[in-house]
Amino acid sequence: MDNLKEIIDALIFISVEPLTAEKMKEVLTDVPEPDIAQALQELVARYESADGAIRIIQTAGGYVFSTKPAYDPYVRRLLQIERKKKLSSQALETLSAVAYHQPVTQSEISAIRSVDSTYALHTLLENKLIKIVGRKDAPGRPLLYRTTEKFLAYFGLNAIEDLPSEEELIKLMQEENS
Amino acid sequence: MIATETDPAPTPSPEDGYQVKLQVFEGPLDLLLFLIKKKKIDINDIPIAVITREYLDYLSRKERINLDREAEFLLMAALLIYIKSQMLLPREQPLEPDIDPRKELVDRLADFQKIKAASTLLREKEDAMSQVWKRTVLTAPLPEEDLDLIEVSLFDLAESFFTLMKRKQSENPRVIKGKEISMADKMNEIVAVLKARGVLDFLEYLDAQGTLEEALISFFCLLELIKARLIIAIQEQLFHTIKVWPRKDAAPA
Numbered sequence: 001m002d003n004l005k006e007i008i009d010a011l012i013f014i015s016v017e018p019l020t021a022e023k024m025k026e027v028l029t030d031v032p033e034p035d036i037a038q039a040l041q042e043l044v045a046r047y048e049s050a051d052g053a054i055r056i057i058q059t060a061g062g063y064v065f066s067t068k069p070a071y072d073p074y075v076r077r078l079l080q081i082e083r084k085k086k087l088s089s090q091a092l093e094t095l096s097a098v099a100y101h102q103p104v105t106q107s108e109i110s111a112i113r114s115v116d117s118t119y120a121l122h123t124l125l126e127n128k129l130i131k132i133v134g135r136k137d138a139p140g141r142p143l144l145y146r147t148t149e150k151f152l153a154y155f156g157l158n159a160i161e162d163l164p165s166e167e168e169l170i171k172l173m174q175e176e177n178s
Numbered sequence: 179m180i181a182t183e184t185d186p187a188p189t190p191s192p193e194d195g196y197q198v199k200l201q202v203f204e205g206p207l208d209l210l211l212f213l214i215k216k217k218k219i220d221i222n223d224i225p226i227a228v229i230t231r232e233y234l235d236y237l238s239r240k241e242r243i244n245l246d247r248e249a250e251f252l253l254m255a256a257l258l259i260y261i262k263s264q265m266l267l268p269r270e271q272p273l274e275p276d277i278d279p280r281k282e283l284v285d286r287l288a289d290f291q292k293i294k295a296a297s298t299l300l301r302e303k304e305d306a307m308s309q310v311w312k313r314t315v316l317t318a319p320l321p322e323e324d325l326d327l328i329e330v331s332l333f334d335l336a337e338s339f340f341t342l343m344k345r346k347q348s349e350n351p352r353v354i355k356g357k358e359i360s361m362a363d364k365m366n367e368i369v370a371v372l373k374a375r376g377v378l379d380f381l382e383y384l385d386a387q388g389t390l391e392e393a394l395i396s397f398f399c400l401l402e403l404i405k406a407r408l409i410i411a412i413q414e415q416l417f418h419t420i421k422v423w424p425r426k427d428a429a430p431a
Contacts, residue, residue: 016312016313057310064312064313065312065313066310066311066312067310067311068310069306069309069310071311072308072309072310072311075311083308084308086301086304086305086308087304089204089297090204092297092300092301092304093204093293093294093297095297095300096293096294096296096297096300097293099296099300100292100293100296111286112286112289112290112293113204113205113207113290113293114205114206114207114208114250114254114286114290115204115205115206115207115247115250116250132406154304154307155300155303155304155307156303156306156307156310157303163296164295164296164299164300166292168299169292169295169296169299170292170295172295172298172299173291173292173295176215176295
């Protein structure tokens with residue numbers, strides 16, 4: 001197909017939620033998979049190298065249009081947002097602990113941080129960055145938490161495997177210590 | 179809250195009032211890590227006496243401690259002193275060399291250090307993403323934003339359910355068959371139906387269940403799903419039937 005790139009372009013354009021490769025395959029049934037992957041890659045590269053303000057980012061398991069960082073001030077002016085809200089350091093630390101230890105209970109998180117984390121977990125739940133996935137088979141049957149798709153999207157991660165690796169963490173700790 | 183010595187509070191100037199920005203220790207492990215770094219101590223060979231003295235020194239400056247967290251900071255102090263006592267105690271049989279009383283604390287510190295590093299890296303990613311905008315701002319409104327829709331209470335749901343139960347009972351007075359249905363299966367079924375149809379009439383769905391038991395289970399499943407905020411139950415108008423929608427903002431299960 002000559003215009004495969006443009007077709008994918010159109011599909012991503014009308015998708016507000018990240019469009020997964022599976023969905024593309026469903027639409028393009030008669031196109032071999034490697035061709036789709038190839039076209040997708042070229043399309044992403046085309047937007048990346050072009051002068052435009054738009055790019056395609058891979059996030060939360062799919063592809064979605066986003067603005068390039070340079071246009072952030074103008075978008076914020078349009079939306080009348082002073083600046084995007086950031087997570088508090090408490091919430092961020094709690095979220096990291098959940099991300100690296102999931103599925104995990106409130107008391108486990110509190111032990112890892114040595115600080116009661118009930119409130120921080122509540123905030124994260126409200127923001128849908130974590131979710132309840134069940135109960136642990138332990139005394140009191142405490143709730144188990146996991147990170148959500150929104151968590152991935154929030155940090156621009158494609159999958160949970162894209163979290164900073166053990167090596168990256170150790171490297172950072174050594175830099176801080178030296 | 180406890181301030182670090184490396185980051186002293188700036189003298190408040192009259193125009194910005196008494197807004198003082200301090201580096202805050204989130205918890206005892208945070209403070210311990212700071213002290214270990216400050217003293218350039220090897221985390222695997224912590225001189226407990228030195229670190230305990232430093233730690234208590236910080237705690238004694240009450241004005242720098244968040245009293246809400248004081249218990250947690252004191253707990254750590256108790257642990258440090260306990261570890262020291264374990265190391266000092268004369269024993270009939272000397273401790274095996276590979277059982278170090280400090281080991282558990284060291285493991286916790288190492289794990290916490292990793293979480294701190296992860297937080298730093300995630301903060302960088304958050305910063306980068308905060309300058310990137312997606313089109314999600316322009317999503318279609320939820321059905322609940324329509325004016326006449328009322329999110330129903332548990333009592334409304336229960337009342338509907340009992341009405342249905344009465345009707346069922348008169349229809350089918352015999353003993354129910356013992357077919358086992360799990361809540362998990364039923365929940366999956368409800369979610370699947372919602373996915374396919376988009377909306378579900380609460381009473382109609384319960385009515386369509388084969389047995390009383392199945393209807394009961396369906397009802398509990400609906401309650402669970404509402405509780406988990408995966409679906410939303412709405413009554414379009416007073417005395418109308420209750421309908422169930424999947425929550426658009428629900429985190430995908």
